[in-house]
Amino acid sequence: MTEHSHVGGRTVNPSATPGAHMTRVVSTDLADHPVPTAKFEAWRFTPLRRLRGLHDEAPLTGRAGVDFEIEIDAPEEVSAVSLAGAAADWVRGSSGEHPVDRPAARAWNAAPDVFLVDIPAETVVTQPISVVFRGLSAENAAAAHLVVRIGHHASAQVTVTYEGSATLTENVEIVVGDGAKLTYASVQEWAPDAVHLSHHRLRVGRDATLTHSVLTFGGDLVRIFATGAYDGPGGDMEMLGLYFADAGQHLEHRLVLDHTAPNCKSRAYYKGALQGASAHTVWVGDVVIRPDAVATDTYEMNRNLLLTDGCRADSIPNLEIETGEIVGAGHASATGRFDDEQLFYLLSRGIPEEVARRLVVRGFFSEVLGRVGIPSVVEHVNEIVERELEIAGI
Numbered sequence: 001m002t003e004h005s006h007v008g009g010r011t012v013n014p015s016a017t018p019g020a021h022m023t024r025v026v027s028t029d030l031a032d033h034p035v036p037t038a039k040f041e042a043w044r045f046t047p048l049r050r051l052r053g054l055h056d057e058a059p060l061t062g063r064a065g066v067d068f069e070i071e072i073d074a075p076e077e078v079s080a081v082s083l084a085g086a087a088a089d090w091v092r093g094s095s096g097e098h099p100v101d102r103p104a105a106r107a108w109n110a111a112p113d114v115f116l117v118d119i120p121a122e123t124v125v126t127q128p129i130s131v132v133f134r135g136l137s138a139e140n141a142a143a144a145h146l147v148v149r150i151g152h153h154a155s156a157q158v159t160v161t162y163e164g165s166a167t168l169t170e171n172v173e174i175v176v177g178d179g180a181k182l183t184y185a186s187v188q189e190w191a192p193d194a195v196h197l198s199h200h201r202l203r204v205g206r207d208a209t210l211t212h213s214v215l216t217f218g219g220d221l222v223r224i225f226a227t228g229a230y231d232g233p234g235g236d237m238e239m240l241g242l243y244f245a246d247a248g249q250h251l252e253h254r255l256v257l258d259h260t261a262p263n264c265k266s267r268a269y270y271k272g273a274l275q276g277a278s279a280h281t282v283w284v285g286d287v288v289i290r291p292d293a294v295a296t297d298t299y300e301m302n303r304n305l306l307l308t309d310g311c312r313a314d315s316i317p318n319l320e321i322e323t324g325e326i327v328g329a330g331h332a333s334a335t336g337r338f339d340d341e342q343l344f345y346l347l348s349r350g351i352p353e354e355v356a357r358r359l360v361v362r363g364f365f366s367e368v369l370g371r372v373g374i375p376s377v378v379e380h381v382n383e384i385v386e387r388e389l390e391i392a393g394i
Helices: 085-091 102-110 340-347 353-372 375-391
Strands: 002-006 068-073 079-083 114-119 129-136 142-150 155-165 167-176 181-190 195-204 209-216 221-230 236-245 250-259 265-274 280-289 297-306 312-321 328-337
Touching: 079 085, 085 114, 102 142, 102 167, 102 195, 114 129, 142 155, 142 181, 167 181, 167 209, 181 195, 181 221, 181 375, 195 209, 195 236, 209 221, 209 250, 209 353, 209 375, 221 236, 236 250, 236 280, 236 353, 236 375, 250 265, 250 297, 265 280, 265 312, 265 353, 280 297, 280 328, 297 312, 297 353, 312 328, 340 353, 353 375
Parallel strands: 114 142, 129 155, 142 167, 155 181, 167 195, 181 209, 195 221, 209 236, 221 250, 236 265, 250 280, 265 297, 280 312, 297 328
Antiparallel strands: 002 328, 068 129, 079 114
């Protein structure tokens, strides 16, 4: 395990590529985004040949009702609508952020509709709002755009589940108003043939709280890039991730937390397990503390558990600090095999080996699952983990 702390303006072992996030071109114009290659730092881990042309020129002809469908379950006080034309153009870009790569720009321009989930100000929604994106075919590549907005001093939980077969590139925008609290969970439970590229843009207002969870299991290749920024002091973002890669799967998670306002807090906790030949996961975390972001408190952590031989986990945490007046900043990364010492401890107390192995893996994931904050999601993810452990023979 490697771990570094940054406090009081002293930086130990800074990022090897400082400012790399700032070199990205931010534009909705496709001409501003060249086709990614393995020479691009942001794409060097991604097997581009498996993207089915989502990063290049593949026609984005997939349509609702034919190649995918969207289901929504929300109370009456929540507006959940599909917008087209001028209405879609008005909502698109609500986060104030724009595409930083070619797949996101393609989705931005090609998505025929924008699906909007709008929680009014000062509304308290007690039951989770559920959105299900169900792929019906992976033959035709599709583009999608989701906007989740919550007004000031409101509170809600939103779950977005992806399932079925699809070839999808999408943009997700999440805007949290001043003093609001949003708990958001994205569950990737794709069929084995799915390819999914997604860019999440998060915007948190003054004294607002966002818990953002990305829980990834299915699919042939899933790559989710999340960026977070603050609109005022007192914002609090918790970025959670849990993933389980099987043989041949490529699961990639990237995040950039951009501290642009004072007195804000961020936490990033991502954990993954891998099993089977050529299972590959990638986690890259970038935290940037701007000169005006005094009194920032941030920490990021990624841990990976290798359950079998033939797996590979790449983990790269980065910190860039531009002010010495911070509360604290740190990061940690660790990748290792099954902990035989923990297993021996349980076996010595009479617990059967199969049960003991499952307990170790469950304990590994519990730190993240305990923070997700949506009981129905936690219960469902525990069921998925049990199925994965059966595949591994644990």
